[in-house]
Amino acid sequence: MSANALSGTTAAPGRQFVLLGLGAMGYGIGRSLLRAGLAVDGFDLNRDAQNRFRAEAGLDRTLEDACGEADGAILVVVNAAQTEDALFGAQGLADRLRPGAVVVSCATIDAQKAIEFEARLASKGILYLDAPISGGSARAAKGQLTIMASGTPHAFGRAEAALDAMAETVFRLGDCAGPGSAMKSVNQLLAGIHIAATAEAFAFGLAQGVDADQIMQVIPRCAGSSWMFENRGPYIADGDYRPHSAVDIFVKDLGIVTDTAKGAALDLPVAAAALARFKEASLNGLGREGDVAVVKLYAQASGVGLPPKRYEEN
């Protein structure tokens, strides 16, 4: 299902966007939007990131001026609180955007929150696309993300040019907010378990005297592999605990998963075991390290030695 195949759209696709959040994902998305010829006003509390992006974008407008012209806003913030703040709090996009503009919400949030945001914006005539993303910063910069989207045909239509620029694949999962975030939570359940499993597998192999590089050679050719194993395993083999994606992200995302499940009276014991590992890592001061730092819990408890650092700082 490619973004080009979107049908039933009724709003002219927008060409001017406000982009909130210029971390690794947001920055990559911004560059993909610029490459597609869209006008993008970028904003981030990190002034260095904001200035760097603005130099590339060639736009240096205030949030108020940018919103007055924009066809939509793309939110690449961390969580529901930041999304709410952007829309109804400090940045106040809900009052700054024009009626008919679209908010493309990319953070991983609870589906109920997405439904709530859509309704609150609708009362101001603003469209909302529930559009969580997957793929990592490298794919963001190439415009090759996967988007798990749901929203009205109007919202899809207004966002179309931006979605085309950001994503290789746009899944259209429903005609209102909710299904996009629900699917993302399914993905995060798997992703979080797989990261914890990757750490556990390395600890288990190392404890048996298996070499970390051999593990990285063999497992991707076997039935035990996963996207996360192939993506995160090299960090463990290289002793790289920089926060490419931090432990605390999965404290949050698996927290959303288990909270949502509680609401459905559903027990998720494997996800709960993985969440407990991320929480314990965070309590042990590892929350801002890369998520594979959960492997350090195993090493500390058992005395297993982990591979030393062997990467170049850049």
Next chain:
Amino acid sequence: MSANALSGTTAAPGRQFVLLGLGAMGYGIGRSLLRAGLAVDGFDLNRDAQNRFRAEAGLDRTLEDACGEADGAILVVVNAAQTEDALFGAQGLADRLRPGAVVVSCATIDAQKAIEFEARLASKGILYLDAPISGGSARAAKGQLTIMASGTPHAFGRAEAALDAMAETVFRLGDCAGPGSAMKSVNQLLAGIHIAATAEAFAFGLAQGVDADQIMQVIPRCAGSSWMFENRGPYIADGDYRPHSAVDIFVKDLGIVTDTAKGAALDLPVAAAALARFKEASLNGLGREGDVAVVKLYAQASGVGLPPKRYEEN
């Protein structure tokens, strides 16, 4: 590292093999050996499977006669007890094979058992290759397995023609038995967790009203995917709980994992959570169903409806 790249081998590669175990994996391996022009005497307690294979192989010798001629024996049995029985018990290969013959042991077994089998066979002049496999029956039939092998150069040399015929990739992980099975246990830790995670993800998505077919469309394009998700997910979406690979296999394999970890004073909480699911499924009478039947535990506990059966019996 391809089987063709084996170096340092000193024994002439064998062309005649005894094959014990003609289940889905063994049968596929047998066909790949025949296609490569090797002579294969197949044996299985299931007489239908044995007769079917013998008709293809064009050999109908007794175990005693076959072993007297064979360059080696390939054991595609279920566990360590069956391997031990084949070597030193009922089938007594240790007394029937000629000195210099090689035993290629493919079952998932504890690394300590592999080391023990190698030593006991060495006292009779028989070579042993610790050679667990990964890839499933479809790849077995195409000669495209991955083999996690370790053993002496002599053992590799004698087994070379068979390994070439069975596998797309032969990893050579050490010069004695043990490392092959240790790596397989790392793979099984991941594989078992990923199957349980797949079941949990479907239950979680279905509980939120997400469609099973949409889950199968979206997740393989996202960072939550795994080999097992892509392989087993369609069974859940199709309501197919036939034992392509049974729940009890992972009661066994994750049991090997947690027992081995106990010996290393290593806690594996995520693997333990997955093992608990497989054990509970087995206690609930699902042990001989396909391993994705663990999803039924979630459905029973929460009332979530699972996709109905929609496959053709063959």
